[in-house]
Amino acid sequence: MNRLAGSSSPYLQQHADNPVDWYPWGEEALERARTEDKPILLSIGYSACHWCHVMAHESFEDPATAEVMNRRYVNIKVDREERPDLDRIYQNAHMLLAQRPGGWPLTVFLTPDQVPFFAGTYFPSTPRHGLPSFVDLLNRVADFLAEHPEEIRRQNDSLQQALTRIYNPEGGSIPALSVVDKARAELAQSFDAEHGGFGDAPKFPHPASLDWLAWHAARHGDGESRRMLDATLDAMAAGGLFDQVGGGFCRYSVDTRWMIPHFEKMLYDNGPLLGLYAERGARGDARSRRVAEQTVAWLEREMRDASGAFCSSLDADSEGEEGRFYVWDPETVESLLTAEEWAVAARVWGLQGPPNFEGRWHLHEVVPPDTVADALEIAPEEAAARLDRARERLLRAREERVRPHRDDKLLAGWNALMITGLARAARALDRPDWLALAQDAMAAVRRLHWHDGRLYASYREGATSAMPRACLDDYAALLEATLALLETEWDSELLEWAVTLAGALMEDFHDDAGGGFFYTARDHETLIQRPKVYSDDAMAAGNGIAAQCLIRLGHLLAEPRYLEAAEGTLANAGPMIEQAPMGHMSLLVALDMHYHAPPLVVLRGQGEALADARRTIAAADGAARVFPIPDDATDLPEALAGKAPRAGGPRAWLCRGLHCEPPVDDPATLAQRLAAGE
Structure with a gap:
């Protein structure tokens, strides 16, 4: 067994008996590379990745290949789900070096100072598909570095400058709201009217784009956005991307018709999709309701850990074959x-x-x-x-049947996405049992991932390695999940938790000089870059979610500091949003919220009457944020404590931005006003 045996990552443990002298990422490996002046072979993957398994079987389990790797390199294996900071940096480096998108396994060759000078993805054990054999590549890359050190140094300097430009934008001003129309036009142009979804194969769900469509349809009555959203949800639900027997969605479809997926199932996209389908089910679509029910059943049956949190993923393979299960x-x-x-x-x-x-x-x-x-x-x-x-x-x-491998590590950010999905679904379809699942998962994340004022990204029972630090996306997603729970069922202690998370975002990640939020905390280990990421990918960007949440929390608590941070984020990202709006859909939601604050309704009441009032108002305006606070709630902050309940029934306050109207004692009347667009 090599040094990966004690890792918290099942993916790293899968390589613990390789003949390769693997190190986890850390100072021990980096110091050895510096001391021996050896290049680093960095291999990044994850446990549900089919081609990661192929490369492992062909090369990393082969003693002859391992001998070359061990003799000529310091070899580091990284789980991209535990270390998205490393994956993000080196994926972008791959794009710059190879001039094409990366993927997994990501294979990167670094100088001893961690700067990449050559990168690829899967390499076969024998030459095919226009690729050299992995052993031949290992020798050629090491030889080139030894023979051309100055050329590599100049390339590395240029690469660092390019990464700095990508990760530290100069910023500008907050874009005009008209950029939203440009984004909608781009989405409409890429929309597949025949099969739903956007673009060509391979097709991904892209929850950030679907969430924007749902937002824009609800906020502005945009029928075309609703049509594109519904057509895509219908197509995915009917296709093989959705597990017709057991529920849950696979990561992507290899064809345009959503028929054949890449069979791995990930927690992170099933959370947002659950919320979208449940909300459509609440509007009367029977299939969407069934999809939501099947997805929660799959979640409970196959993904729930004894702690109450949810495991990360299911492998694409079983018994050595993709999709066999x-x-x-x-x-x-x-x-x-x-x-x-x-x-x-x-x-x-x-x-x-x-x-x-x-x-x-x-x-x-x-x-x-x-x-x-x-x-x-x-x-x-x-x-x-x-x-x-x-x-x-x-x-x-x-x-x-023999089940696919389950990656049973618990990721704070991915659990947060599922908590949000469950809370949205529970609210939409009136399922208190689903809310209980979300609340249990939140309790588990707080218990297992939060220590000494810090959030940690990954937890696994019995692991002896240090827990990796959480990044911006983890904090932002957890703040979003906390607000989603508060909208479903009030808990003053959870509001305090939301303020704690917002404080950590501001203290540890905020760029006080330029605006926006860095991907890593101030005291994170020093890497070749400290990225600031604004574009969405398979998940919504942490900056987009942070901006949305800070606007919501700023309006709820009348806290200008949160609103100013969101404005600074939109300004720093402004030129990037204007250049490629379709790549920044989560920030576009925040931009819309900045210009036209959606209705925020504070309810006071008790028992079923309070729950009924929340349902009535939420049904009237899908973009309204409704916070149902029981009459006997304690420890309310100043902005909420003044909204006193009345005897004899619910009371509602309609707020837009920082202005709240006088209380309304008939929530149904307020719902009628909201439904009429007042």
């Missing part, structure tokens, strides 16, 4: 179902047609259930019931 053959399915269930399932899922994945069938809706109902001359409700029974039978049978 999820695919079927028609004979097996027919043998498990009744004749009536088979008549519906076979038609809906295309089991009487050709296979769609390596000779087998990955389930997706080939024919809509209502169309099948018409063909069979049965009621749509009967077709839906038969399909539900078929799902239950297939799920029971699938439970007997």
